[in-house]
Amino acid sequence: xxxxxxxxxxxxxxxxxxxxxxxxxxxxxxxxxxxxxxxxxxxxxxxxxxxxxxxxxxxxxxxxxxxxxxxxxxxxxxxxxxxxxxxxxxxxxxxxxxxxxxxxxxxxxxxxxxxxxxxxxxxxxxxxxxxxxxxxxxxxxxxxxxxxxxxxxxxxxxxxxxxxxxxxxxxxxxxxxxxxxxxxxxxxxxxxxxxxxxxxxxxxxxxxxxxxxxxxxxxxxxxxxxxxxxxxxxxxxxxxxxxxxxxxxxxxxxxxxxxxxxxxxxxxxxxxxxxxxxxxxxxxxxxxxxxxxxxxxxxxxxxxxxxxxxxxxxxxxxxxxxxxxxxxxxxxxxxxxxxxxxxxxxxxxxxxxxxxxxxxxxxxxxxxxxxxxxxxxxxxxxxxxxxxxxxxxxxxxxxxxxxxxxxxxxxxxxxxxxxxxxxxxxxxxxxxxxxxxxxxxxxxxxxxxxxxxxxxxxxxxxxxxxxxxxxxxxxxxxxxxxxxxxxxxxxxxx
Numbered sequence: 483x484x485x486x487x488x489x490x491x492x493x494x495x496x497x498x499x500x501x502x503x504x505x506x507x508x509x510x511x512x513x514x515x516x517x518x519x520x521x522x523x524x525x526x527x528x529x530x531x532x533x534x535x536x537x538x539x540x541x542x543x544x545x546x547x548x549x550x551x552x553x554x555x556x557x558x559x560x561x562x563x564x565x566x567x568x569x570x571x572x573x574x575x576x577x578x579x580x581x582x583x584x585x586x587x588x589x590x591x592x593x594x595x596x597x598x599x600x601x602x603x604x605x606x607x608x609x610x611x612x613x614x615x616x617x618x619x620x621x622x623x624x625x626x627x628x629x630x631x632x633x634x635x636x637x638x639x640x641x642x643x644x645x646x647x648x649x650x651x652x653x654x655x656x657x658x659x660x661x662x663x664x665x666x667x668x669x670x671x672x673x674x675x676x677x678x679x680x681x682x683x684x685x686x687x688x689x690x691x692x693x694x695x696x697x698x699x700x701x702x703x704x705x706x707x708x709x710x711x712x713x714x715x716x717x718x719x720x721x722x723x724x725x726x727x728x729x730x731x732x733x734x735x736x737x738x739x740x741x742x743x744x745x746x747x748x749x750x751x752x753x754x755x756x757x758x759x760x761x762x763x764x765x766x767x768x769x770x771x772x773x774x775x776x777x778x779x780x781x782x783x784x785x786x787x788x789x790x791x792x793x794x795x796x797x798x799x800x801x802x803x804x805x806x807x808x809x810x811x812x813x814x815x816x817x818x819x820x821x822x823x824x825x826x827x828x829x830x831x832x833x834x835x836x837x838x839x840x841x842x843x844x845x846x847x848x849x850x851x852x853x854x855x856x857x858x859x860x861x862x863x864x865x866x867x868x869x870x871x872x873x874x875x876x877x878x879x880x881x882x883x884x885x886x887x888x889x890x891x892x893x894x895x896x897x898x899x900x901x902x903x904x905x906x907x908x909x910x911x912x913x914x915x916x917x918x919x920x921x922x923x924x925x926x927x928x929x930x931x932x933x934x935x936x937x938x939x940x941x942x943x944x945x946x947x948x949x950x951x952x953x954x955x956x957x958x959x960x961x962x963x964x965x966x967x968x969x970x971x972x973x974x975x976x
Contacts, residue, residue, distance in 0.1 A: 538573040539666040540564040543695045545578040545599050548588040548868070549835035552761065552888025555869035556672040559760040560709055561594060563963075564670060567970050576662060578695075585836055588868050597662055598655035601630055601694045627687045634694055638701040660698070668707065668974055669699040673738060673760045675712035675887075677725060678907035680798050685718035693728045700731045705974055710738035710757045712909035714745040726750055733973045736966070739912030757966055759913060761891045762959045766874040775878055778828075779860035785825045788879040789813065790832040790889040791845035794905055794926055805927065813849050814856075815931025816883070820938070821858050825880070831863040832872070832886040842886065881941065883934065885926065887913070894952050899945045901937050903929055918951050 542560045547553055561575045579586055579596035586596055636648035637660070649657060663669075676692055679685040699706045708729060716722040729735050735754040737743040743756040772782055780786060791813065796802040817827050829850065831842045838844065843863055853859060867875065869892070876882055876889065877896035884890040885903040887910045893900045894917075902919075904910025905926040914923035922937055941948060970976070 538568045538571050539576065539662070540568070540573060540668050540670060541576045541597075541662060541666045541699075542670045542672055543578055544672070544692070545836075546589055546596065547585040547836045549585050549865060550833045550840060551867070551869040551872050552833065552886060552891075553672070553674070554588070555761040555764050555873075555888060555892075556674060556709075556759075557589070558592070558869065559763050560670050560672045561592075562763070563709070563760075563967065563970070564668075566967055567974070567976055576666070578659075597659045600652070600656050600659050600698070601634055601691060627691075631687065631690060634698075638697055663695075663698050663704065664702050666699075666704060668705050669695070671696065671706065671708045671711070673710045673736075675907050675909035677711055677713045679716050679718040679721040681717035682797065685721045686724070689718075689721040689724045693724060696728050696732065700728075705733040706731070707970065707973070708732050708735045708754075710736040710759055711742070712738055712907050712912060713742045713752075713754075714749075714908055716749070722750065726752055729754075734969060739908060739916050741908040741912030741915060745908065755969075758959060758962050759891060759909075761869075761888055762895065762956065763963055764870060764873060764892075764895060766877060766896065767868070767871045769871075769874065771871075771875050771878065775875065778862050778864075780826070780828055780862075780878070782878050785823075786828060786879045786881075787820050787825045788828050788830050788876060788882045788884075788889075788893075789817075790830050790842065790882070790884045790886040791849060792833065792842050792885050792905075793839065793845040793848075794885070795839065796927065799927070809926060809929055810845070810849050810852065812929045812931045812934060814852050816934040816938070817849075817853060817856055817859065819931065819935045821856060826858045826860070828860045828862060828879070830872075830875075830889065831861075832884075832889045834863075834865050845885075881938065883938070890914075895956065897949045897952055897956075899941050899948050901934065901941060917955055919948065922948070 540561075542557060542564070546557050557577060561577070564575055565573060574595060576595045576597050577589060578599050590596065633648055633651040636644055636651070639645060639648075649660070652660065677689075679689065682688075696706050696708075713725075716725065729752045735752060736757045737746065737754050738757060738759045740756060743754060746752045746754050775782060794806065794809065796805040799805045820827055829846045831846060833840055833842050835841055846861060846863075850859070850861065862875070869888075872889075873892040873895055876893045876898060879893070879898055881899045881901070882889060882893035883901045883903070884893065885905070887902060887904065890900050890902045890910070891913075900922065902910050902914050902923045903926050904914070904923055911920070911923050911925065914920055922941055924933055924937060
């Protein structure tokens with residue numbers, strides 16, 4: 483077509499097209515935040531929108547699993563914080579995947595994107611269904627850990643050529659995950675209680691495994707936020723130095739109870755602020771679960787106690803099996819006492835994985851096997867329940883005796899009187915102390931039927947006072963969450 487042959491009426495249309503693309507071109511130089519005000523017509527041109535309003539990417543670590551309802555609550559509330567933080571901008575939230583589809587299906591339903599873990603714990607590869615660790619398991623774990631350490635360490639050296647070589651040692655999905663670390667705008671470390679060591683020979687690798695993702699993010703100059711965690715004790719000096727070096731590179735560090743905060747202030751150079759466990763922000767499912775409980779043998783018209791257990795390995799004990807058996811016998815003794823007081827007992831599988839070490843069913847079945855002569859015991863083992871649904875289930879009980887500490891928090895969110903059997907660092911005893919409820923907290927190493935009986939009796943006598951203390955804390959939870967959001971905005975320059 484020759485220009486001279488264009489009809490006069492066509493010039494108007496061509497002029498409009500040229501003008502439109504001129505506007506798009508000029509618009510491409512406008513600040514990013516203005517894109518939210520674009521018309522639908524502008525938004526349809528992806529190349530223009532992509533230039534000006536790239537989706538914010540927030541990565542939440544470590545790995546996600548729907549089978550641990552405590553971890554699920556922490557992951558989901560971490561994601562909710564990220565969404566609240568970037569509420570005026572488009573955002574994509576990425577979570578670390580699990581190798582098992584059953585462990586992520588609920589999270590997928592919420593629309594979160596999942597990426598493959600770069601570093602997998604040896605227990606995920608070579609599972610161990612025993613209470614203790616046998617020699618073969620330790621050897622397999624050791625070989626796997628050594629290989630993982632070498633390839634990931636090469637990935638974060640100062641030499642780019644070494645980094646590129648290291649990429650060859652990862653599969654396609656792992657390389658995609660590494661790429662996301664390079665592209666993301668922030669990395670959130672979900673809350674939890676895994677940063678503690680007991681002076682074991684394996685502690686340095688354990689901490690390297692926990693901290694690698696932090697190291698990778700800071701290697702790529704990404705801001706890292708450690709959301710409320712329990713930290714300590716740190717009895718291994720190497721692990722302690724690793725933690726100090728890593729956390730001091732984070733943009734923000736939060737502890738979730740005073741015991742951890744005081745420990746960091748007195749024994750480390752880590753700068754942190756105390757906040758609340760993220761699960762205290764969780765709201766219960768709105769559905770009625772009376773029918774669900776009835777189908778599972780629980781009559782809400784009775785006096786009911788829920789008990790959560792875990793197959794704890796007693797890492798500081800020289801005879802872990804003996805301590806574990808004593809723990810199971812203590813629960814049996816308490817069940818007998820509760821039944822004598824007219825309470826029905828429901829064993830709840832709070833956590834069902836991802837490994838045998840974290841599957842509460844093993845501990846529950848061990849206790850049930852020595853309680854065959856006791857009536858009035860039911861068992862809820864339902865992996866389809868989300869953390870929010872399980873929190874609603876706990877709300878129907880008169881009391882929760884929880885070894886799984888997030889079963890304790892879920893119950894507290896509904897003002898249910900609770901006894902906590904604490905383990906694994908500072909989390910349980912620290913949070914119960916901050917609530918003014920230390921008298922209803924018992925270390926798992928010291929548990930006995932007599933002590934549980936006495937705590938439970940005291941709790942029932944003072945349940946109104948208990949509920950008031952918890953209610954006072956929950957009233958402050960919204961203010962604390964808003965403060966955390968404000969600090970995140972400042973630290974991340976949002």
